[in-house]
Amino acid sequence: MTEFAQLLVVGVVVGSIVGLGAMGLTLAFGILKFANFAHGDMMTLGMFLAYAVYTRLDGTAMGPFSVGLAMVPAMLIAMAGVGLVAASVDQTVYRRLRRRGSASITMAIASLGVAIMVRAVIQLIWGPTPVRYATGINVAWTLPFGLRMRPDQVLIVIAMFALAVGLYLLLFKTRLGKAMRATSDNPALADISGIDTERIRAATWMIAGALIAVAGVMFGVQSQLKFDAGFEFLLPMFAAVILGGVGNPWGALAGGMVVGISQEVSTLWIPTGYKTAVPFVLLTVMLIVRPRGLFGPKG
Amino acid sequence: MTPLLDVQGVSAGYGDVRIVHGVSIHVEAREIVTIIGPNGAGKSTLLKAVFGAIRPTEGRVILEGRDVAGLSAFQMVQAGAGFVPQTENVFPSLTIRENLEMGAYRRQQGVNERIDELLDRFPELARRPNETAGRLSGGQRQALAMCRALMLEPRLLLLDEPTAALSPIMREEIFAQIVAIRDSGVAVLMVEQNAREALEISDRGYVLVNGQNALEQSGAEMLANPEVGRLFLGRVESGAIEADAPGAEGSR
Ligand SMILES: Nc1ncnc2c1ncn2[C@@H]1O[C@H](COP(=O)(O)OP(=O)(O)OP(=O)(O)O)[C@@H](O)[C@H]1O
Ligand SMILES: [Mg+2]
Numbered sequence: 359m360t361e362f363a364q365l366l367v368v369g370v371v372v373g374s375i376v377g378l379g380a381m382g383l384t385l386a387f388g389i390l391k392f393a394n395f396a397h398g399d400m401m402t403l404g405m406f407l408a409y410a411v412y413t414r415l416d417g418t419a420m421g422p423f424s425v426g427l428a429m430v431p432a433m434l435i436a437m438a439g440v441g442l443v444a445a446s447v448d449q450t451v452y453r454r455l456r457r458r459g460s461a462s463i464t465m466a467i468a469s470l471g472v473a474i475m476v477r478a479v480i481q482l483i484w485g486p487t488p489v490r491y492a493t494g495i496n497v498a499w500t501l502p503f504g505l506r507m508r509p510d511q512v513l514i515v516i517a518m519f520a521l522a523v524g525l526y527l528l529l530f531k532t533r534l535g536k537a538m539r540a541t542s543d544n545p546a547l548a549d550i551s552g553i554d555t556e557r558i559r560a561a562t563w564m565i566a567g568a569l570i571a572v573a574g575v576m577f578g579v580q581s582q583l584k585f586d587a588g589f590e591f592l593l594p595m596f597a598a599v600i601l602g603g604v605g606n607p608w609g610a611l612a613g614g615m616v617v618g619i620s621q622e623v624s625t626l627w628i629p630t631g632y633k634t635a636v637p638f639v640l641l642t643v644m645l646i647v648r649p650r651g652l653f654g655p656k657g
Numbered sequence: 658m659t660p661l662l663d664v665q666g667v668s669a670g671y672g673d674v675r676i677v678h679g680v681s682i683h684v685e686a687r688e689i690v691t692i693i694g695p696n697g698a699g700k701s702t703l704l705k706a707v708f709g710a711i712r713p714t715e716g717r718v719i720l721e722g723r724d725v726a727g728l729s730a731f732q733m734v735q736a737g738a739g740f741v742p743q744t745e746n747v748f749p750s751l752t753i754r755e756n757l758e759m760g761a762y763r764r765q766q767g768v769n770e771r772i773d774e775l776l777d778r779f780p781e782l783a784r785r786p787n788e789t790a791g792r793l794s795g796g797q798r799q800a801l802a803m804c805r806a807l808m809l810e811p812r813l814l815l816l817d818e819p820t821a822a823l824s825p826i827m828r829e830e831i832f833a834q835i836v837a838i839r840d841s842g843v844a845v846l847m848v849e850q851n852a853r854e855a856l857e858i859s860d861r862g863y864v865l866v867n868g869q870n871a872l873e874q875s876g877a878e879m880l881a882n883p884e885v886g887r888l889f890l891g892r893v894e895s896g897a898i899e900a901d902a903p904g905a906e907g908s909r
Pocket of ligand 1: 671703
């Protein structure tokens, strides 16, 4: 029982990272109308941008955490950096395809090219050897019922909640957010209404980029940074998006939790090495049984 | 006096397929003008070309003395025009209020006042401003779509089949609203299949056939025109208007 609960805790942490990334992925999917295969490598870019900044600042750990306060500016710069890169890629690549009226499969394949390019550049700059934000051990806290959770992991879950609330406020309480939902509903009607949909798309890339950068940093904090670390999250993130119903950020978050938890809990019965197959199985079953996602179509 | 909208020899289509061939129409300020014609005649295509939702390949579109042909739909809104497409004309997952806010996305001030002003005219919508548009009935959606297009106080409103698929009672209500919109100072250019009711409230009408001008008359003249009566108004008992219209292709 304790073992199950312990895996559940780990699952929630993994699910938070997957969910954070999936929220941005599904948002972009809803507004840009294609599957962005570069999302995983943008996550890697986020973790390394933060690494570049963090290692130049005072890296003294703060309190029980493995990283220090310097991670705050490092993460903010990573968020802005990935957002800008994503928006620039849109301007140079996807926008041209949009203008030509390209099919969404063409855009998705183009994003695969972008993914490979981003990964290559990361490997070129930071090399193939894994690095870490900080050395030293993050001593776990003992929670009730003998559960153990590292302070870093608590931080990850809190960050996920904070960003989910932030995204909710953005989408439902701000002009920009409402226009994003409108563009997701019907881009042609958004144009006709007088919404500058190209600006909405740019903003969407910035937001999706910022979210995936946080996911990258959160992953990096409790693990090691490697040039293909984010790519390995691509499938779980897509599974979360499909589970939650494409275009639905809260669905994607919940989907991320389902993916994270089932992946970790599955190790009770299957060898740990196989757990990465779980999102793939979930994705396949979902596409066969309920392609519209757990929560049905939006709207 | 120059007309509010002067469309001169506009051609438009999709890709290489030309649908509208050199059509000319005009709308004066505070006029209701109706375009009728068989299915697939290119009526919707013409409206889209006028509004910049598709780019005209030929001709001029003069709005308030300014050539606006080739402007994007987004720029047309700024130029003082509003457009309600034939289908999918509301944002289904947004609330009534949010739909209206989107109609005034360009503007920061006075948005709430304008929303209240428009909702005053539509008590059905005013009663539940936080209902999502996807749950509204056809008539309510149409009303909402028109309000959305009126948010920025355009001088010209383009309506594509505002009463399609509505019950006779709802049709009557929408047509009454269109008259009220005109009376508030907005010129209306609409495409309609319910030709008789539309012409009854129209100052002038055009018949479009195979993407070309076929006829221009006042609303009253058209209602009295036996040819128009036979082709588009139908005898009341037959009701088979579309079936014997020339060039009918059933594009829907
Ligand atoms: N998006 C599109 N792409 C390609 N062809 C189109 C498109 N929309 C319409 N058409 C074609 O253009 C022609 C004219 O269509 P249009 O919608 O303008 O006719 P309409 O007069 O509005 O007819 P209806 O009474 O059915 O609304 C039709 O043959 C139609 O198939
Ligand atoms: Mg039409």
